[in-house]
Amino acid sequence: MTATEDRYRVQSVERAFVLLEALAEAGPEGMTLSDLARLLGISKSSAYAILQTLLAGGFVADSGSGMSRRYRLGMALARLGDVVVSQIALRDVAMTVMRDLTRETGLTSRVAVLDEPYAVVIARVDAPHSTVRFTANLGKREHLHCSAVGKAMLAALPETTVHEILATAGLPEKTAYTITEAPALHADLASVEQRGYAIDDEEDNEGVFCVGSAIFDHTARCVGAVSVTGLKLDLPAWRVDQLGQTVRDHAAQISTLLGAPATAEAAV
Amino acid sequence: MTATEDRYRVQSVERAFVLLEALAEAGPEGMTLSDLARLLGISKSSAYAILQTLLAGGFVADSGSGMSRRYRLGMALARLGDVVVSQIALRDVAMTVMRDLTRETGLTSRVAVLDEPYAVVIARVDAPHSTVRFTANLGKREHLHCSAVGKAMLAALPETTVHEILATAGLPEKTAYTITEAPALHADLASVEQRGYAIDDEEDNEGVFCVGSAIFDHTARCVGAVSVTGLKLDLPAWRVDQLGQTVRDHAAQISTLLGAPATAEAAV
DNA sequence: GGATTGGTTCGGTAATTCCGAACATCGTTT
DNA sequence: AAACGATGTTCGGAATTACCGAACCAATCC
Numbered sequence: 001m002t003a004t005e006d007r008y009r010v011q012s013v014e015r016a017f018v019l020l021e022a023l024a025e026a027g028p029e030g031m032t033l034s035d036l037a038r039l040l041g042i043s044k045s046s047a048y049a050i051l052q053t054l055l056a057g058g059f060v061a062d063s064g065s066g067m068s069r070r071y072r073l074g075m076a077l078a079r080l081g082d083v084v085v086s087q088i089a090l091r092d093v094a095m096t097v098m099r100d101l102t103r104e105t106g107l108t109s110r111v112a113v114l115d116e117p118y119a120v121v122i123a124r125v126d127a128p129h130s131t132v133r134f135t136a137n138l139g140k141r142e143h144l145h146c147s148a149v150g151k152a153m154l155a156a157l158p159e160t161t162v163h164e165i166l167a168t169a170g171l172p173e174k175t176a177y178t179i180t181e182a183p184a185l186h187a188d189l190a191s192v193e194q195r196g197y198a199i200d201d202e203e204d205n206e207g208v209f210c211v212g213s214a215i216f217d218h219t220a221r222c223v224g225a226v227s228v229t230g231l232k233l234d235l236p237a238w239r240v241d242q243l244g245q246t247v248r249d250h251a252a253q254i255s256t257l258l259g260a261p262a263t264a265e266a267a268v
Numbered sequence: 269m270t271a272t273e274d275r276y277r278v279q280s281v282e283r284a285f286v287l288l289e290a291l292a293e294a295g296p297e298g299m300t301l302s303d304l305a306r307l308l309g310i311s312k313s314s315a316y317a318i319l320q321t322l323l324a325g326g327f328v329a330d331s332g333s334g335m336s337r338r339y340r341l342g343m344a345l346a347r348l349g350d351v352v353v354s355q356i357a358l359r360d361v362a363m364t365v366m367r368d369l370t371r372e373t374g375l376t377s378r379v380a381v382l383d384e385p386y387a388v389v390i391a392r393v394d395a396p397h398s399t400v401r402f403t404a405n406l407g408k409r410e411h412l413h414c415s416a417v418g419k420a421m422l423a424a425l426p427e428t429t430v431h432e433i434l435a436t437a438g439l440p441e442k443t444a445y446t447i448t449e450a451p452a453l454h455a456d457l458a459s460v461e462q463r464g465y466a467i468d469d470e471e472d473n474e475g476v477f478c479v480g481s482a483i484f485d486h487t488a489r490c491v492g493a494v495s496v497t498g499l500k501l502d503l504p505a506w507r508v509d510q511l512g513q514t515v516r517d518h519a520a521q522i523s524t525l526l527g528a529p530a531t532a533e534a535a536v
Numbered sequence: 537g538g539a540t541t542g543g544t545t546c547g548g549t550a551a552t553t554c555c556g557a558a559c560a561t562c563g564t565t566t
Numbered sequence: 567a568a569a570c571g572a573t574g575t576t577c578g579g580a581a582t583t584a585c586c587g588a589a590c591c592a593a594t595c596c
Contacts, residue, residue: 008576009321011552012584016281017325024348028355028381029388034542043586048544053277057285068542068593073352080292081349084341087296113296120297276545278584280553302573311555316575336562337574538596545590552583559576566569 015040016050023060023073030063030072090223091123093257094215098125098226101250105228105243111215111254112149113224116161117169118142119150122224142204145171145185146178148212149225151198152251155189156214156222162189177202197244197251198225202232209235211244213251218259226251283308284318291328291341298331298340358491359391361525362483366393366494369518373496373511379483379522380417381492384429385437386410387418390492410472413439413453414446416480417493419466420519423457424482424490430457445470465512465519466493475500479512481519486527494519 022039023031031039037047051071054060058076062069094111101109108127112119118141144150144165154162171180179185192198200210212227228247235243256262290307291299299307305315319339322328326344330337362379369377376395380387386409412418412433422430439448447453460466468478480495496515503511524530 008317009324010280010284010317012278012280013284013318013321014325016278016284017322017327020348024351027383028358028390029383032542033544044543045545045587046585049276049278049584050281053281054285056277057282059285072355073348075352075356077345077348078352078356079349080288080341080345081347081352083292084343084346084349087340088343088346090296115295115297122296280583300573301575312574313556313576314554317553336572540595541593543590543592546588548587549585550581550583551585552581554582555578555580557577560574562571562573564569564571566567 012050015042015046016054019047019050020054020059020073020077023071026072028072030070032068032070036071086217089258090215090217093254094123094224094226095125097250097254097257098123101125101226101228101247102127105246107228107230109226109228110149111224111226112142112147112153114153114157114222115141117144117165119144119147119153119225121149127230143169143172143174145169146174146200146203148198148200148210148227148229150212151185151189151192151200152212152214152225152227153222154185155192155198156216156225174204175202175206179203195244196248199240199244200227207232211240211247213244213248215251216255216258216260218261220261223258226254280318283310283314284322287315287318288322288327288341288345291339294340296340298338300336300338304339354485357526358483358485361522362391362492362494363393365518365522365525366391369393369494369496369515370395373514375496375498377494377496378417379492379494380410380415380421382421382425382490383409385412385433387412387415387421387493389417395498411437411440411442413437414442414468414471416466416468416478416495416497418480419457419460419468420480420482420493420495421490422453423460423466424484424493442472443470443474447471463512464516467508467512468495470500477503479508479515481512481516483519484523484526484528486529488529491526494522 018040019036022036033044033047033051036051037044040047051060054074055062055071058074060071061074062071090111090113098109098111101107102125106127109125110121111123112121120141142150144154154165157165166182166185171178171182171185173180179188188198197211197213200208200212202208204210208229209232210227210229212225214222215224215226217223226247228243286308287304290304301312301315301319304319305312308315319328322342323330323339326342328339329342330339358379358381366377366379370393374395377393378389379391380389388409410418412422422433425433434450434453439446439450439453441448447456456466465479465481468476468480470476472478476497477500478495478497480493482490483492483494485491494515496511
């Protein structure tokens with residue numbers, strides 16, 4: 001049946017999580033050590049050791065002591081769960097809006113988040129009939145100063161963090177068009193802030209053009225950016241601003257779906 | 269320092285959760301196997317085995333495959349976290365309202381949840397100067413047909429589940445006043461539904477009087493009940509209805525704090 | 537007060553898990 | 567292009583690790 005070799009599983013870890021599932025079933029009143037041991041079909045001492053481990057990490061909590069001590073799920077799980085739902089929220093929301101965006105523009109769209117001092121792509125929707133395969137691997141770290149998503153985020157971040165990021169990551173030259181001087185970059189960021197979208201004009205890859213805009217969460221903090229990517233020769237100059245507005249609108253759409261207040265997307 | 273003997277801990281379980289914390293830090297883009305192994309200071313194969321285990325349970329998810337596969341937190345954690353927050357919510361919300369209730373009435377108040385086919389007490393606030401110590405242990409299972417919290421819940425549950433519960437648990441006689449006949453019980457439940465609160469008049473313990481009312485969550489389902497307990501001779505008949513309304517109001521208060529729609533508490 | 541249930545501690549055993557190394561695959565760089 | 571480096575996956579062996587059973591406390595129930 002399960003061709004998935006048991007060889008590459010850890011027994012005690014599996015038991016720990018079966019135990020957690022049992023506690024989840026049990027509800028607020030929790031379960032006793034003996035109940036758990038019986039339910040899992042293991043010795044009391046084994047269950048005890050696992051519970052102590054989980055207790056130390058706050059993944060289970062105990063009510064009462066000594067006799068008839070009861071165990072229930074701990075706060076630490078609430079924290080982990082919260083991380084998951086916020087991540088899922090960004091991914092899922094982004095995916096649906098990105099599909100819209102590529103359908104409207106015919107271009108590959110991507111969403112990246114900030115992983116100081118780099119940007120990292122967490123979702124991508126390929127153009128339907130892309131002439132070139134952009135090998136944009138998910139999870140790949142990219143420089144901020146030479147990408148549309150990167151500059152969109154930089155323009156939305158506080159000044160101090162921008163300085164920190166540029167200080168640690170620098171401004172390496174990727175192509176002849178890469179902005180390698182801090183003053184020039186700050187000037188560019190100012191116009192990004194004004195327009196509401198950023199442009200990468202062959203600054204990261206020769207012949208590649210990108211337009212990106214920042215995404216904000218419910219606390220009005222910048223959590224990432226969305227962009228479309230195409231070949232420079234497919235994009236006449238008169239289309240750029242129209243494209244920029246489209247991307248900006250879709251970014252705002254993601255932000256509102258994340259519960260961002262309307263002010264976050266407006267001009268500073 | 270930590271006098272907590274490492275002897276009663278499970279190494280691999282501890283590692284698994286350190287790994288999860290690391291993934292939580294990592295964010296939506298996740299981490300690679302090698303990164304994790306380096307970070308935890310363990311071999312790749314060990315980290316691999318743990319990851320496979322977590323993957324099987326849905327506690328981590330993987331993006332991409334083969335090369336540069338990335339791991340991030342899985343949906344199962346969202347589920348566990350959700351269970352925790354709803355439990356915490358009920359407990360915490362209940363405690364504050366219960367303190368109000370005992371202050372106003374001078375009686376011991378308790379909150380129980382349904383653990384078919386029994387009721388189980390999950391929180392209690394003792395009366396300030398209680399003449400008698402009610403040994404109402406938390407987590408203790410009680411019959412539904414002879415307690416105020418039990419009858420309050422029964423009146424709020426669908427007919428089919430009521431039948432199931434009574435069929436499996438029966439109607440054992442606890443005192444001379446215990447309702448042991450199904451028709452009589454149903455008649456009582458009807459009046460409970462009408463009044464909005466249930467009465468236990470020495471049906472569980474001789475000389476003990478209880479008044480209880482049901483609690484509803486944000487999905488308008490009955491999740492428990494709250495009650496006050498006192499000695500029969502301290503409660504003249506004319507106080508009963510006033511007390512019932514007080515308990516009912518506080519139950520409604522808990523329900524609204526849990527996000528229950530206003531209709532749930534109204535008469536059926 | 538005895539009997540029963542539940543939690544905690546301990547010692548020995550062997551099963552479990554850990555590691556290192558080798559293989560397969562892919563991306564990068566020379 | 568081809569070699570290199572890095573990554574995920576598989577395997578065998580060694581011993582650490584975690585499991586169990588039993589005994590020891592503590593508290594409840596009869």
